[in-house]
Structures are given as C-alpha cells and as structure tokens.
Amino acid sequence: MSFENIFQPIYVGRSEFRNRIIFGAHFTMFTEPNPVWGEPGYYGRRYGRYLADRAQGGVAAVIAGETAVSADTAYKMPNNANGWDPQCIPHYEQLTAQVHEHGAKVLLQLTHSGAMSLGNWSKQVAIGPSVSPDYSEAPKAMDKKDIRAVIDAHVVCAQNAVAGGFDGIEIQSAHGYLLHQFLSPKFNFRSDAYGGSLENRMRLGSEIMRAVREAVGDEIIVGMRLAGDDEQRHGPGLSADDCADIAMGYENLSDYFNVSVGIGGVGMVRTNYSPHLFGVYAAHTIKKSVPDTPVFAVHRIITPEEADGVIERHEADGITLVRALIADPEWVNKAAENREQEIRKCTGINASCYGNLLQSMPINCVQNPAVGREDDLGLGTLGLAATSKRVVVIGGGPGGLEAAATAATRGHQVVLLEQNDQLGGALRWAAELPGRKEIWEIAQWRIDECERLGVDVRLGTPACVESVLALAPEAIIVATGGRATKFGRSAYHPMPVPGSESDWVIDHVEALTRLLENPDSLGERIVILDALGHAAAIGLGEMLAVNQKFSTCVTPLPLPIALDGETQAAILPRAVQAGMIWRPNNAMVAIGNHDVTIVDVHSHQFETISDIDTVVIVTHGLPEEDLYLALELAAECPVVRIGDAVAVRPVDRAVYDGHLAARAL
Ligand SMILES: Cc1cc2nc3c(=O)[nH]c(=O)nc-3n(C[C@H](O)[C@H](O)[C@H](O)COP(=O)(O)O)c2cc1C
C-alpha cells in the first residue's frame, strides 16, 4: 500500500479508528424535515445514507453535524437539526446503524451559534459573551442563567446522541460560534469570570466539556472542533500560538482536537484561491503543544499524497476531509487499493456545496451528481444495462464527458464526437481564469474515465445528421454546449446595450481567447460589463490588469452575487489589488464612439468613460441546439440533449444532465 501513514490505526479516546481519515462535520440540510416548515428537524435516514456512503468508502469516522443544542440557536438556516428533543433518538438510531454497518465510527457535532443566530422566523434573541454581533443581529450578553442553560443543553444533546448510538461527541469551538466567541478577544469583552484572561475565556468551554464527559462516561469520545487561528489582520483575535495555549488548557478534557481556522463565517470553507493544505500550519502549531492528544488537520487536503505527508511529517495525527469526500465518497478505498488516479478531485470552487448552503439550499457537488440523492444515485446504484447499446455522444464538454463515462460504466459501446482538437468544452476557458485552474478537474477526471473505460473518443470530428446516423446509433446524446454572445439577456441589466453591435464590443470568451493569444489585439483600455455576477468578468478584469491594461468592471450588482461568500471574499480583493477598477451599482446605458456611458443605479448620475479600445459584455449565452433539432426529426433512435445545449447554465447542471441521460439508456 502506498500511503502507509494514513492507514495506520489510531486510538481516539478509548476507540480505535481503523485509519486516519475522518469525514468532518458539515451541515447539508439533509435533515428529516419538521412537518412545521421553518422548525428544525432531525438527523435520520437520509443523512445516514449520505454518511454511510463515505463509511462504505473506507473512512475511519464520520462526524454528523452541526446539530443545534437548543431552540435559541436552531434557526440560522432552514432545516437545522434539533438535538435536544428526545424525539431525535429514533432518527439517530437509524443513522448510526447505517454508518456502523460499514465499520466506521460516528460522532455528532454539537453547536451553539451564539451571536451568529438569526431570529427572522423564530424571533429568538441571539446570545453571546458580549453585545458584539457576529451576524446581522445584535446579541444579548449572556447572564449566569444563560450560561447554565447552554451547559445543560449540551449535556441533554450529548445524552440523546449516546442513546441514539453515536460513538462520540464533538463540541463546536471554532468558526466564530458561541464557544469561539467566548475564546476570542474579537467578541468577548466580559469582565466577570468568563472574560478577560485566557483562563476565563476558556471557562465556558471547560465547563461544557466536563459536564458532557460526566454525562456520557469514559467510553464515549468527547472531542473538540477548535479554532486554530482567527486570522484577524485588522483588530483583535486569536493567533495560532494563542490557540495552542488554549489546546494545552483543554488537553485533559478533550479526546482530540479537530483544528480549523477563520472566524465569523467567511474563512472556514476555503476555495480554490487558497492553496492545498491550507490550515495544516494551525493543526501543527497545536500538535506541538499537545503531543499526547490526537490532532486532526483540515482545509483543502485533496489527495492521498497530501494527507499522507501531513501524518508522515507529524504535523497532525488525523486528516479531516470534507469536500474531498463529498466529491468522491470512495477516496479512501481508492487510495488503499492504489487506485488514487481514479479519485474524482474536489475543485474547491464551492459553487454547489457551500454555495448552495449559503443560498439556503441542500448541498450537492459539481463533481458528484449523487450528493443528497444517494438512494437513487449513490454507491451501488450504477449497474450494468440489460443490453449493451451503441451510444453516440456529441460534444466533449463536461456534460458529454459525464454521459460518455457513465454510459461506458454501464457497459454501453460509446462513441464521443468532439469537433475541437481538445475535450473540455467551456471548462477550457473557465480554467484559464486566475486561480480557477482546478475547475479543470471536472473535465480531467471524466477524460481519464473515458480512456479507462474504452470510450471511442474522436477529436476534430464535427458532427452532422448524416455522420451521426452513419454510426448506426441506438441512442444519441447531444451535448453540443452553448455559445457566448454579447447580446444575451440578463435578469439584472437591459440587453442589448445600445451600440453593442460595434465590432470592438465582444463577448467574454472571445476576450479571454484574444487575451491569451494576442493581448495587443484588445488595445490598452478595456471596460467589462458584468451582467451575471459570476467569476468570468472579475477574473478577466484581473487578467487584464495583470497585463498592465486599464481594466474597469461595471456591474449593476452590488457584489458578484452568483458566487458564494468565500469566493466573493477572495476574488474581488485579488482583482482590485491587481489594478482592476470595480464599479458596482452601475449600468451601461450606451456604447458610443470608443466611449461608454454608465449610470449609477441609485443616484442616477451619468458618467462617460472615454478612449476605450474594447468593451467586453458578460451575459448569458445561448444553446447550440440546431443539431439536436435536426437529429430529433431524422433519427429513429432516442435523442436527448443535455447541459448547455438545453440552456446555458452553471457546469453542475451539465454534469447532472449527462449522468441522468446515461443512466436512462
Ligand atoms: C457545506 C459545508 C458545510 C459546513 N458546515 C460545517 C459545520 O456545520 N460545522 C463545522 O465544524 N464545519 C463545517 N464546515 C467546514 C468543514 O468541516 C471543513 O472544515 C471545511 O470544509 C474545510 O475542509 P475541506 O477543505 O476538506 O472541505 C462546512 C463545510 C462545508 C463545505
């Protein structure tokens, strides 16, 4: 076995973990919903199936959560999980049995969000160490009764968890939640026994850990999700060394430390803009202070090589993976069987996982169409087809590649026709945007799978009705993609912009192509209109600025709203710091003779930006559907179209379409 360090068993408390890989806590919204919409539900069978796929995939332990410990923290998002009502126990029993069936341990993360709670629906007041907001609402500073209630709530929830079959409890003390708020000088301004010195700021955490341990006994794992670095560049916060001192103080109370970084929402789910292994430094700092207690490292650990190296270098004892295992539940087994090349890698783009959650929707994954739909699409559901058919897939973008690979997995004979000399479709240009090259993993994994499974890939082969029918297909999947256009409509901006028919006004794909091939052809002064709020306009703006061009991005939106908060927090600073001028809340009303007129959507003040060489319009594209429409008339076999050939949408839809189309064959 190549990765011997991650496959060493380890004791965590009194439990033996079969290896060093832990599926870390993450809220998914796969909670069994409460019949009263808006009220929290229970973790049960659906979430259990999702976790069980990772257990079957070989992880040592899964951590379910977060779970709300009391009603005053249960309304931050829809479909939160209720951990305090004993009605959760029968649901837990199902979930834990599903995971145990595959030999993994299962822990439950207990959370109080403190000042991060929201009362929009519940009208409950947020509570915190001080009147220091961590979200949009000002909290109440906790009094002694509140403190007692929070300790008792953790105890009740831990007892429920044990009654429901959990092997352990993880107390959330990171990510800007209540216990982290107590620890951090950013939020805790108390002058009583719970504020001031580090010992005082740790007091609530210590009291909870002690009370939970007393309630559940020594056989149950009681560990901590611990802040590893507040990363506060402006203002007070905990440094990595402070966090190491905290770990030392908690050492006798915690069976492990699962070390994260960041505070206050943004920072805990690092994107493609952060390097792999980001966060290991914080675990390592803590490891040095608590050498005898297992420490888990997290954040952008993507490959078995990376994970193995962390253990080998003694930077941590265990590896918490979240998105890597969302993207590929079989990550561990593939590593164990020396099939690591077959791992479907997480891109770090966040769009469908954390991005969905921030829009109050259940998570899924651009790489893994099964997420949240494990009953129908999860492990063990993709069998061989009853009869092997000749399948022609037209178009080698993400949807076509997924369709081809999935059809081949099912035993069909697949021909994939691609008119270009390269596969990947729209991902080819999307991966050129600064910091976003890992989006190419979506194409790469499927290209490798097509090769492994013997798909007949024909590059440089434009398809027409005659050439497709000449292959005598028994099923045709049309994945011809879409095309960018400067005239496409947008929900946020009237289109087309008057004057946009001029040939110095171009769409973003042409702009990017020319920038890569011949930057001079764009001239020196470029204005981009972003009518989407996605990554393309800002990424292009950054590239232009890096190329020493005058680069201005005009958008009617206040922020790139199609991106998750973590991506927004990364993409804008880097573009602006590279020199891109960011003009939010502005519409482009006219394009004149090498100038553009913009208007502030609030003040209605007009402004002209002069001496412009190129205007780039980033808006919705249009489907390439002609071949599909012709084949539908001409072919005698089933013809389906997928992905952008239906409507130009984010890439996860194309992958999902391709997957379902191939399953339906
Ligand atoms: C969708 C999503 C939800 C998350 N929810 C939680 C949570 O409830 N509790 C928690 O401690 N961390 C949560 N996290 C953070 C993860 O546990 C983990 O620290 C983070 O994703 C970085 O690890 P990764 O790079 O392996 O994904 C969440 C992450 C994601 C992607």
Ligand code: SF4
């Ligand atoms: S949606 Fe993207 S970032 Fe999230 S787990 Fe899947 S591949 Fe990773």
